[in-house]
Amino acid sequence: AIPLVVAISTAISAQKGLLIRNRTAFEEARKITAMVFDKTGTLTEGEFGVNRIKVLVPDMDEATFLSMVAALEQPSQHPIAQGIVREAKKRDLDLPGISDFQSITGKGVSAMVAGQRVLVVSPGFLKEAGIEQPHDAFGSGAETVVFVLIDDQIAGYVALADKIREDSKEAIQRLQESGIKVYMATGDNQKVADAVAKELGLDGVYAEVLPDQKVNVVKDLQKQGQFVAMTGDGVNDAPALAQANVGIAVGSGTDVAAETADIILVNSRPTDITNLVEFGRATYRKMI
Ligand code: ADP
């Protein structure tokens, strides 16, 4: 049987923007000692705007370049992809047809465009492939940069920026006041990760983390004796959500993340997690 106080608390949680999928998660929430947040779409809004475009192919104009990149990104659910497609729509561009679309989870996308293999990928992918990054790719600001390859040759890049969610700072401060260490794990570059970590006063940051490595971040903290909660929104976050003691999916994210999680943040508000932890602790104090 469900203790009445828990049943009531679960109902209250639903009103507070949390959907509890696994009843024990509510009980576990008060035991959390470390919280790992995904960046994009969790601590940030996940709404990328295009800041800069660089075309490195001789004789290709920016509109042609952007329409090709947007065509490739159209089938992708990633917030970066959505930002690029929005920019192309804003400019009224016609997108070329693509075929053989493939998603390279946590690294980018790939497809055939006009008989050529085109990829839009992360800095980490370039490094692995041994392709040199254009020297001006990273400006002075903290930007998310994706690179375009045409038949294995660097063809240019797109620099984008996202905004930190309004209540991320408060959420993190209050978790820290509850004695919880707060970390961020992101597939994005170190510079962006450090800027967000500094702005939010995080206890630690893991950048350029590949999807299969996010699980290891959780495992490492567990090995240190931490009771770990993980919050994420993407397909790539699902294994880490499953590994965590408490898996929390952001409501605006993908279905895969939601299906794996114990808790869903309906309104995508980080402070709802803080409320859950504080509320969970108060509830169980009442039972004892
Ligand atoms: P995060 O942890 O911030 O949610 P992801 O693991 O989803 O990031 O992605 C990591 C990196 O992989 C991105 O910063 C980007 O460089 C690249 N990437 C992933 N999906 C795409 C895509 N659809 N288009 C371009 N780049 C992508």
Ligand code: MG
């Ligand atoms: Mg993500």
